[in-house]
Amino acid sequence: VHNSHVADAATHVNRQVSGMMLANHTCIAQIFQRTVNQYDKIRKRNAFIDNYRKEPMFADNLDEFDMSVARKCHQC
Amino acid sequence: MYVSSTAPNIFDQVGQCGNQIGSEFWKQLCREHGISPNGILEDFATHGDDRKDVFFYQADDDHYVPRALLLDLEPRVVNSIQTSAHRQLFNQENVFVSPEGGGAGNNWASGYSQGERFHDILMDMVDREADNSDSLEGFVLSHSIAGGTGSGMGSYILEKLNDHFPKKLIQTYSVFPNWDNQSDVVVQPYNSLLTIKRLTLNADSVVVLDNTALAKIAVDRLKIVNPTVSHMNSIVSTVMAASTTTLRYPGYMNNDLVGLVASLIPTPRCHFLMTGYTPLVLNDVPNTATTTVRKTSVLDVMRRLTQTKNIMVSASTRRGCYISILNIIQGDVDPTQVHKALQRLRERRLVNFIPWGPAGIQVALSRKSPYVETSHKVCIYGYLSGA
DSSP states (O other), X not given: OHHHHHXXXXXXXXXXXEEEEEEEETTHHHHHHHXXXXXXXXXXXXXXXXXXXXXXXXXXXXXXXXXXXXXXXXXX | OOOOOOOOEEEEEEHHHHHHHHHHHHHHHHHHHTBOTTXXXXXXGTTOOSOGGGTEEEOTTSOEEEOEEEEESSSHHHHHHHTSTTTTTSOGGGEEEOSSOOOOTTOHHHHHHHHHHTHHHHHHHHHHHHHTSTTOXXXXXXXXXXXXXXXXXXXXXXXXXXXXXXXXXXXXXXEEOOTTOTTSOTTHHHHHHHHHHHHHHHOSEEEEEEHHHHHHHHHHTXXXXXXXXXXXXXXXXXXHHHHXXXXXXXXXXXXXXXXXXXXXXXXXXXXXXXXXXXXXXXXXXXXXXXXXXXXXXXXXXXXXXXXXXXXXXXXXXTSSOEEEEEEEEESSOOHHHHHHHHHHHHHTTOSOBOSSSOOOEEEEEEEOOSSOTTOOEEOOOOOOOOO
């Protein structure tokens, strides 16, 4: 009796259908836009920018930052 | 079964977040393939027709070893993996922790320049693992885009992988930050922006794991009052494992990353993918979510996958349209139900597709794994419904 209970439970679990979706949707641009908006806020007052200037890529200028934005906006 | 050859993939986990979700992913894969925490195939799993060799290889002593590189600039997370039950699973030569151990201080630029500094060590590890994989298909990278190491060093690695292996596919599982959480680091937007640029230019496919949406799902759907990092990682690893089922189990379509990416990404630049999952259950977390989902017909599952509350992205799908959809349906399902479900979804215009191109919902049907109740064995049917 005990065993058949276990079997029933197992069958029940296996009968459940679950689904996974992978999708390509244009709404993903909203997330990029939000990132750019958040970026603009802190870039305007150059918050914590000195930490970045210490590293080779930003030692001379902040072009890498501004070019990344241009790239993004072009895509949206 | 119907598969000619295996296309192995190398999994690079970078930074704290990348290593945390990576180790959850490997735990899940071990459970699904019947591999014990120390890499030995369980007795009950010796007759499986699954393809363990997509993500594992067999060592000389028959142990299964993940094709994984564990990379970080500070030791905490990697150490916790090295002292866990799975400590013997990974190849010790594939673990890199910066000797300074100071991390990247949530600074993308620091992570990037440290990647540059450790270039030789990192690329030696990649090359060795690539040499070890016959007919290597590509690379999978797990990381967060907002911190220092996963974002900065992850970006550096993406660029170098693209340079060194121009013909290999690069897919990422990228964790996007929770913008609702004010306590999080101020500089996240800097780091995110710089990483997104590399994801755009140097990856073939990016699975967006959106913490803003995942936190909301944990609270609203799983009824967890204060979701922790481990709750989020548990959701993420479920999604990562489910999204690789078509690679790990033989079937008619999407047997390899190339096929999967081709079916979802018709134009190379639009390669950022969102995910949905139903019903969500967390390992080790008792909750009511499963019991509240009573009807589990194919139509119900496919309809739920189109609902905003089950989609793991903090953007409105009511604006814009779908470019492509792949639904992986797991469980014992009558294939004729799939036809009917697709027809109903089309009649009710629940899904809005692009007006150009052969758009439609693609469906992969799968059986549940005999080893784990949340797992799946795949037997695949391809359907294209005219949009």
